[in-house]
Amino acid sequence: MRTPVLLGLTTIVLSGCQTPDAALTTNATAASLSAPAAGAIAGDMAARLAEQADPMTVRTITMKNDRSSYAVSLEAALKGWGYTVVADGVAVNGAKPTVLAWSVGDIDGQVFAQLSTPTTALGRAYTPTASGADPVSPLSVLKSD
16 A cells, blocks of 8 residues: 555656656645644754755745635744745746745545656655644655756
């Protein structure tokens, strides 16, 4: 049972990183998450992005915020890690923002979250709980130059 799930997660992560050019799509699909689960997943993913992304190039982010509980939680978590989040790709102090694409989806009772910048893609599966969410897979990291 774990092998098909991990194979599916790997396929999703890798397929999300194959774009015809350097541009990322900002399509977002929000799974139905409780506010505590959305906050826990967004907080963990923002922390992992802070660990993996180049702090010299990724400081200002633009992302689609559809006002879902996950999008709101992700924006707050990114700001908590020191990122500047701007709307509509507006430059701040002359700095071009990095496009952050995100997605959250249900897979066999688990939630799979993904964050992607032009150089880094992260993915992880979680199990929602009453008080938040617990990671159930290792962090998948894909970096490109």
